[in-house]
Amino acid sequence: MIIPIRCISCGKPVAQLWEQYKERTKNGEDPQKVLDELGLKRYCCRSLFVGHIVMNF
Amino acid sequence: MEISILDKKDNELIFMIKGINNAIANTIRRTIISDVPTLAVDEINFVKNQGPLYDEILAHRIGLIPIKTDLKAYSLKEEATTKAITELKLTLKVKGPKTVYSGDFKSKDEKCIPVYNNIPLVTLLKDKELVLEATAVLGKGKDHMKFSPGLCYYVNAPVKFKDLNDLKSEDSEISKENFVFFIESWGQLTPKQMFDESMDILDKNLAEFSKKIEKAK
Numbered sequence: 001m002i003i004p005i006r007c008i009s010c011g012k013p014v015a016q017l018w019e020q021y022k023e024r025t026k027n028g029e030d031p032q033k034v035l036d037e038l039g040l041k042r043y044c045c046r047s048l049f050v051g052h053i054v055m056n057f
Numbered sequence: 058m059e060i061s062i063l064d065k066k067d068n069e070l071i072f073m074i075k076g077i078n079n080a081i082a083n084t085i086r087r088t089i090i091s092d093v094p095t096l097a098v099d100e101i102n103f104v105k106n107q108g109p110l111y112d113e114i115l116a117h118r119i120g121l122i123p124i125k126t127d128l129k130a131y132s133l134k135e136e137a138t139t140k141a142i143t144e145l146k147l148t149l150k151v152k153g154p155k156t157v158y159s160g161d162f163k164s165k166d167e168k169c170i171p172v173y174n175n176i177p178l179v180t181l182l183k184d185k186e187l188v189l190e191a192t193a194v195l196g197k198g199k200d201h202m203k204f205s206p207g208l209c210y211y212v213n214a215p216v217k218f219k220d221l222n223d224l225k226s227e228d229s230e231i232s233k234e235n236f237v238f239f240i241e242s243w244g245q246l247t248p249k250q251m252f253d254e255s256m257d258i259l260d261k262n263l264a265e266f267s268k269k270i271e272k273a274k
Contacts (some may be wrong), residue, residue: 002177012206013172013173
């Protein structure tokens, strides 16, 4: 799947942060810290990122 | 009524309103979420879609993109006079291999463009094309949440309120007439615009309400 554009629960646009998150966690940064810095403070938005699985077309 | 600003960021506004009740606080919240209009794509004409996503799914994704809104230039379709502008055309023409981003849209209006340029929409393989024309209109959150300008919530403030950290302690006495409001914007409008606009709409609705009551007598 491709990352949803908005948070499923609160409606905040999140897709613009995804590639940054993917890049930074791949480089070994702590996901919790990255999520905090990206400004995702509610657990609905955070769960979206943590539980997301990338599928390549 | 007394309003004081507690914290202000680019897309977030926290303020305290003293001397109102729950009903008024909730009216403000609901007006902001479901009655303040913003621009969002509502209709799409697909000329060519050779990507992996179906038209409907891609259209849904495009609809959710927040677009910077100029409320003075555009008007709601149902309230529009003959001369008023109600639509904004956006075009997209890309060829793969490439990930299509919201920034690839070309808008007819320089002021009204997608808020974020790097929202991934779909990935195209080599030589696959995507050509479409999208029409954005003003709409309200009660019709579809894509039109909602942001999030608004409130909490009852403690009686002895000093700063925002006081909200975290649970054992303090809660005031029934002081409220701390949080307005969070999704980018189409600033939080201040959202609040101002909601007050105008509330005024209009109340005027209509009292007119109807007058008639009923």
